[in-house]
Amino acid sequence: MMTYEAFAVLYDELMYDQPYDKWLELTVPYLNGKQSILDLACGTGSFTALLPKQLDRVGVDLSEDMLTVAQTKDPSIQWLVQDMTALELDMTFDVITCFCDSMNYVTTEEDLNKLFSHVYMHLEEDGVFLFDVHSVWKMTNLFDGQTYSDETEHVTYLWQTEPGEEENSVYHDMSFFTLEEDGRYRRFDESHYQRTFPLEFYIELLETNQFTVEKVFADFNTDRPIEEDAERIFYVARKKCKR
Structure with a gap:
């Protein structure tokens, strides 16, 4: 099994x-x-480092090794190791983001509710929460036993998907072959588990946590309606009510 340390080096x-x-x-x-x-x-902070430098920027990830890489991209950003379902910071924010289908690693309704609750508590009044998830259609059509592959200068990988036991869930089993200095390849294996929920469930849970859902759209197009074959669903929710 690949360690997070090894995966962090290859991630970018x-x-x-x-x-x-x-x-x-x-x-x-x-x-x-x-x-x-x-x-x-x-993760390794590629998106976070693009954010305007005049802002107070904080990046949170569960992997210390990922954040070690992130630190090299922009040491002026505050990088913190935390579980986002148990977020506990001594500050609040105008905007909170969670992209790259990271939300799909939160695989239980209980943990998703915890995450939304902690996000709410860490937002300023009228603050905005933006995130994306895999659609149900993508889970059941593009991750249903398919095999994918890719190759870069130093890494070749095979990626196999298998449906999980829970509804709208998937196992991603990946094998990486990294080119070593002596010309030989070294193999690492990594397994990830993701789950998504229907659009209506995310909206209902956001509203339960006193968010106002301002916009829902698909595939980076803010004007695109949610059609059956949409792959990535985006949510924009605003903190309106005081608890």
Whole structure:
């Protein structure tokens, strides 16, 4: 099994095609006149480091090794090791983000409720929470026993998907072959488990936690309605009520 330390080193090379600029484009309109932003499940900080430098920026991730890499990208950002379902910071934020389907690693209704509750507590009044998730359609059609592969200069990987035991869940089993200095390849194996929930469930749980859901859209297009074959669903929720 690959350790987080090994995976952190490979992460950026494997994620070379991630649309960080598109996530930034979606976020920037909510930053006008704001002072602070928290990026949850920030990984190696590629998106977080793109955020405007005049803001107070904080990145949170469960992996210390990921944050070690993030620190090299922008040491002016505060990088913190925490579980986002048990978030406990001594500050609040104007905007909180959680992108790159990181929310799909929260696989129980109980933990998702905890996460929304902690996000609410860490937002300023009128603060905004933006996140994305895999759609149910993507889980059941693109992750239903498919095999994917890719190759970079130093890494070749095979990615197999299998449906999980729970509804709308998937196991991602990945094998990585990394090129060593002596010309030989070293193999690492990594397994991830994700789950998504229907659109209505996320909305209901956000509203239960006293968010106002301002916008729901698909696949980076803020004007696109949620069609059956949408792959990535985005939510924009605002903290309105005091508890």
